[in-house]
Amino acid sequence: MQNGFDANEWVNLMQKHYDSVYQKSMKAIPICNSTILIEIPVLQQLADGRYLGVIVTPWFINAVFKLVDKEGNDAHKTQFTAKVSECVTLKFPSGQYEFIVNYQPEVGYFYTCSLMSDMHALESHKVAVDFALECFKLIFNEEAKEQTNQQQAIKKIRMGQAMIAESQDGQIQIVDKPKPKPTKTVQEKLDTPVSRRGMFGLKGQDNPEIENRE
Template identity: 30%
Template sequence: MKIWANDPSSELVSVFADIARTRMADLPICNAALSVEAVGFARTPQGHWAGVMITPWAINLLCLPGQEEAWPVLAACSKHDWRFPSGDYEFTVAEEARIGNYHLCSLFSPAFEFPTQEQARLTALAVSHALHAEPMAAPDVAPAKAAAGRRAFLGLGR
C-alpha cells in the first residue's frame, strides 16, 4: 500500500493527466472545457488525505492513505464510509498503478454542467471547504432571551 506522507496533489494531477491523454482521450463523456486539477487536499481527522479531483470526465472527492493506521484494506469497488467534520460520506474503493489504493466519492459524472474550468474549480473549492469545515452550531440562546439581552444591552429594559 502506498502511504502519502505529503500532499498528493501534484502526483494525482500527473497520473490523471496521463489518463486523460490516453484511456479517456476523445471519449464522449469528457467535457473539453475541463482539465485535470487537484483542489483542496488536506489531512482528514484520521490522518489521511482528502480533496477534490477535477478531470474532464468527472469531479470526485478522493481519499488517500496518509498512514497505514486506520486505512481499511478492501477490495476494489467495495464501499467505505469516511467521517469528516461535516458528516459521513460513502466512497468506492479504487486502485490505480501509480497511485495505489484510494477511495472516491463521485460528485459530478460526467461533468457537463461546467462550461469553464474556473466554475469547476470554484465548485471544488466550495466542496473542499464544506467537507473539512465543522458544521455551524445553532445558537444556544432562545430568540426571546436574545431580544431581552439586546434590550438590556441598549438600556431599554424589558
Template identity: 30%
Template sequence: MSTFEGSYLGATDKISPQAIMECKVCWTPYDPAEGDDMRQIDPGTPFSAPPEDWTCPTCSAPAEQFMVLEDPGAQEMIEANRIKDITARLVDDFSEVYHSKMRDVPLVNKALQVEAVGFRMWQGQILGVLVSPWFMNLILLPDGETWELETGAKEVIGFPSGEYEFLYNTRPQIGGYKACSLFSPMHEFTRQKDATDVARAVMAALFDEANRAETDRSADIRATREQDLAAAEAAEQQAEEPPVPILTDKPTRRAVLTAGLASDTASDGDSTATKETSEPAE
C-alpha cells in the first residue's frame, strides 16, 4: 500500500504510524489502534502495513480512496524527517572528508564508515553520536537556525551524567556545530556494529544520573580510602585481607559513558587509543 487520497500527494511515508484514515466513499475510518477484525489485521497495524489487496471493510473501496482523518503522530514525523535531513548532510560532509583527506591516513580504521547514531531533539538542539573511521564524537547541531561559532572555542555543557567539554567547529554542509570527543582513533573497533552499539550505549548513559554519582564521588571515595590506609599503617595492624587499592585517578567521562563496551583488545600501553581529543582530525 503506497498511495492514498488527500494530503502529502498520497505518500504513506509522509504520515505517522498513528494516522487515522477515512474512506471518502462511505466515511469508514481505519484506526491503527483497532486494526481490522474482518481481514484479521491486528491492532497496532499502521495504514501502510496491511496487504496490498486490503479494501474498506464497509464498501470495499480500495485503500487509495482513503484520506487522512487525523494524525496524532504528525509532529513526531515532521521532527523525525527534519533530524533525518540534517544528519544525512552531516554524514555526507564527513564522508567527503574521509574520501578527500583521510582515506590513506594510517590512523583510520577502514573497517568502519561514517554513520549518524541515535540523533534526537534535546533542549531545542539536535544531539547524537557521529561514528567515523577515525573518531567517535557526541555532536550538537542547531535546529532550524545557523550557529555562528568561533572555530576552536570551547563550551562545557551539562547533562544528567555530568559536565562535558564541546569544541566549536564549522563544516560546509551543516555550518556551525559542537563536538565532544569519545574515541580517537578507532582501532579498537573491529566491526561497524561494535562501534554503533557503543554509540547507542553512550546516548543512554549520557542521560543516566547514576553516572554522575560514579564520577563525582570518586574523589571522596579516594580520600576515605587513603585515610583508612593511613590509620591502619599507623596502628601497625595486619589486615586479614589485602587493603582496597587507592584510587589514583578519577574515572574519565568516556569510561563512564561507554561502560567498558569497547573492545578489550586495545593495548594498555597505547596512549593514542585512550586519548580524548576534542575535535576529529581532518
C-alpha cells in the first residue's frame, strides 16, 4: 500500500468500472469478443506512486498507468497539464508511449495505451491474458525498440492478418489468418462466358450432352 493508496482495491474498482461499461453499452456491439473477461492480471509498482499494468476487456487490451502522491492521492494535476482525452508521453526501456488521460470518479485519474483492439484475433480469455502479460514484459525490454520477430507478429495481429491461439503445450502461438479468395471485378464477371444453365440460373455442372442437343 502506498500510504493511502491500495493497489489491489484500485484494481478491483477498475474491473468493476469496466464491467459496468461492458454491461451497459458494449455487450451487444460486434467488436466485443464475449469469450473474454475483464481482468487486470498485473499492476506493478515501478517507483513511489507509479504503477503500470495491463487491462484485458472483451473489446481491447490496454497498458494502464496510475500515478499517486505520497499520501496516495491522484498526482495528475501536479505532474501533467493534459486534460481528459488528451495524451501524455511516458518513457520506458522499450521506448516512448502515448497514454490517453482518463478520469472516473470511482477510480480517479488513470492513463491508457492501446495494445490490442481486434479481440476476435484471440482464441480465449487465457490467450488474451497471456498476450497481455507478454506485451507487459516487452515494455521493459530494451531490445523491443527494434523490429524483432515478436514485434512484427504483434503488428500483424493488430492489422488483422494473424490471430493468437493456444498451442498443445499451453503456450500462445501466432497463427496467420487465411487470405480471402480474390473476388472478381464487375468487368471480369462480364468477360466470363456464361453457359446456358448459368444464364437461366440453374445450379450444378453443365451437361455437355444435353447442351449439344439442338
